[in-house]
Amino acid sequence: MAPRRARVGVSIVFLVCGAAFATWAARVPAAQERLGLSEGALALGLFGLAAGSVLAMLAAGPIITVIGSRRTSIAGAAVVCAALPGVAAAPDLGLFVAALAVLGVGNSLLDVAMNAHAARVEDAYGRPIFASFHAYWNVGGLAGSGLAAWLAAAGVPIGVHFPVAAVVLLVVALAATRAFLPGTDPGADGPAFSLPGRALVPLGVIAFCGFLAEGTVNDWSAVLLAAETGASGSVASLGYFAFSITMIGVRLAADRFVARAGAVAVTRIAAAVTVGGFAIVVLAPAPAVGIVGFAVVGLGVSAVVPVAWSVAARKEPEAPGRAIAAVATCGYLGFLVGPVLVGALASAVGLRAAVAVAGAVMVLVLLLAPALRLPTGLTARDRASSPRARP
DSSP: OHHHHHHHHHHHHHHHHHHHHHHHHTTHHHHHHHHTOOHHHHHHHHHHHHHHHHHHHHHHHHHHHHHOHHHHHHHHHHHHHHHHHHHHHOOSHHHHHHHHHHHHHHHHHHHHHHHHHHHHHHHHHTSOOHHHHHHHHHHHHHHHHHHHHHHHHTTOOHHHHHHHHHHHHHHHHHHHHTTSOOSOOTTTTSOSOOOOOGGGHHHHHHHHHHHHHHHHHHHHHHHHHHHHHOOOHHHHTHHHHHHHHHHHHHHHHHHHHHHHHOHHHHHHHHHHHHHHHHHHHHHOSSHHHHHHHHHHHHHHHTTHHHHHHHHHHHHSTTOHHHHHHHHHHHHHHHHHHHHHHHHHHHHHHOHHHHHHHHHHTTHHHHHHGGGGOOOTTSOHHHHHHSGGGOO
């Protein structure tokens, strides 16, 4: 009963994390307009968000080792929800950047901690369930962005929207963490600071590539459809919507695939499908074809990051929080750096070719997939993830 309750609780926290970040992301134009920020000034704020995210990623593993994944999840949720009103109320650029940095810190702490606890719950289940947690992050993102779009259309200012959303999300997150598993996390009696093992390096590269692909779709899907296929603004937005829907669908089912075929085979198939989806996107002659291409990208890339994070926790079972933090840091670097690189390449070789490069990077995932293989017999969960465990 405890693992089932914990699974529900962790799923809700994933949903809260996705909704909180989408609350900000969907209303960036409103925040920019409120302060009268130029594109350069807004970019400075986004740099603060990225800097806070990366710094917190580096600190998350040691923090989890000291206070545990449940308390770190609570702290991360509290910081995120405190930062949202701060972003909405910032009177000038300096405080705006600071508030976004705090938002990045809270988001990363919550992200790593909830994934670390998800690894505990998966281990208690004895079979793969990790990808389903990430599906709830996408569900929260869609819900948060949809509500934000509705409130923006209704003329509700972020000074009202963000504080109310923060209170609701914090209450939900605190209630959900009460269902987390009792006891201490693996590695709690070990050193707080230590370097991750070399076995995590290829997993970090896989996460980097997966997040780079996701970030490219997030930031460039609508631009590419509008500029290269002549889609209207409303139609261009459907590329990301189709991507998100297929991401959710696959993540809800991916654990069954991993249990049957193993992490290596699933990741290879996912990488190949992602490359194929990007090929459709860059060759699309019409908006409908491009939208289908982005849906195919979602089908593929959706499984890459959850599988990498789950395997990272099993590669270093003595400190899964530190392992996830190390791989997550590499992943988020791809999410932050990738779209910027695509923009730089687009100015030199064109947007289609730049997006094609982002898709081609997924070939590395195909080549590195064997690094996801684990020795047999480590835990019940590992046996469930192995093709040899099938009846």
